Amino acid sequence: MSAQARTEPSHELLARLNDLSAKLAESQEHLAHAQRLATLGTLCGAIAHEFNNMLTPVLSYAQLALQSPDDRELVQKALQKVVENTEKAATICSSLLGFIREDSQPQSVDIALCVSNTLSCLGRDLAKDGIRLECRIADGLAAAIRPVALQQVLLNLILNAVQAMKPSPGTLSIDAHRSTWKHSDGTVESGVEIAVGDTGCGIPPELLDRIFEPFVRARKPGAMEPGTGLGLAICRRLVTDAGGTITVASKAGTGTTFTIRLPAAASCTERAAA
Secondary structure (H helix, E strand, O other): OOHHHHHHHHHHHHHHHHHHHHHHHHHHHHHHHHHHHHHHHHHHHHHHHHHHHHHHHHHHHHHHHHHOOOOHHHHHHHHHHHHHHHHHHHHHHHHHHHHHOOOOOOOOEEHHHHHHHHHHHOOOOHHHHOEEEEEEEOOOOEEOOOHHHHHHHHHHHHHHHHHHHOOOOEEEEEEEEEEEEEOOOOOEEEEEEEEEEEOOOOOOHHHHOOOOOOOOOOOOOOOOOOOOOOHHHHHHHHHHHOOOEEEEEEEOOOEEEEEEEEOEOOOHHHHHHO
8 A cells, every 4th residue: 555545544634633623612612602692591581670770760750840849859860760770781791791702802801890790780789689799809810811701601600600609699799810820730821810709508529529521510409491401511612611620518508609710911000011
């Protein structure tokens, strides 16, 4: 057999493997996008409720102002209600649009801004559900990951945390700071560490080692929404694609903390000074 005859099948096999790899990457992107849409579907009910709460005082005060157009104080208050509530609605809509769009996004994200946008996507004040929010984010913190990817990860973790705490009151904590850690092979790396914790029901010990596997669900007893079992698996892929890691620590009946570690990126202030 000639050398050319032996190499041709190898070239054909390599081409097929490259084609399969490209199709796999495309399928993973479609899956991540589908999961984002599923997350939005989960949020729709709460957002619609909050929009109704924002529109009700706007309508009521507008009707009163129309009935008494010469009452300057009432008209002024009606206009204030319009401005306040439309600004709230605009913030929610802007955050949701940012969560959907991902074209030409930079490979870096301002952590404080990303957390703020993610919380806006909830469309509802967590305090209304008896959940206290504790945010501790270092100034000028930026990570090397697409904004929409980190927002998807954070939103998934926050929704899981809220579900784990309901209907009892609890605390959701989001901590982000610069950190240095050691890998299993002994190498040391510096970057950004983000921890999302809750005081909910925790993850059963038998599921903890497999929680990032597809279709593994840590469902709270009595929960009405079983989920797809893909959220955390996609979170891990989005983080590892950015060169980071995500781990979990949990104790049944006490709570759960997910820790994300990502390569650092230059902050907006550092880029402006460069």
